[in-house]
Amino acid sequence: MMPPNCALCRVPPQLSEFESKDFTLVYFRSTVTYPDDWAGHPENAEWFCPTHLPLTEGLTHLPALDAMRLITAKLRGTTDQGS
Numbered sequence: 001m002m003p004p005n006c007a008l009c010r011v012p013p014q015l016s017e018f019e020s021k022d023f024t025l026v027y028f029r030s031t032v033t034y035p036d037d038w039a040g041h042p043e044n045a046e047w048f049c050p051t052h053l054p055l056t057e058g059l060t061h062l063p064a065l066d067a068m069r070l071i072t073a074k075l076r077g078t079t080d081q082g083s
């Protein structure tokens with residue numbers, strides 16, 4: 001399992017203002033079927049820091065790629081206004 005690293009901040013955990021235990025692994029709709037003994041990082045799961053976790057609300061029924069696209073669009077909409 002990867003160390004927690006927010007999918008949106010992409011700040012190395014040791015530089016983050018949050019501790020590992022503060023991060024939440026969010027599971028989106030799986031688009032890949034894994035063997036039962038597979039132990040890697042699921043492609044449909046992403047870590048989120050407490051700041052960005054609320055942005056995943058209502059999106060976990062989507063595949064991770066679609067959800068991430070919506071989340072980044074939402075973020076851009078609130079930070080790039082007027083440009």
Ligand SMILES: [Zn+2]
Nearest residue numbers: 006009049052
């Ligand atoms: Zn974050």
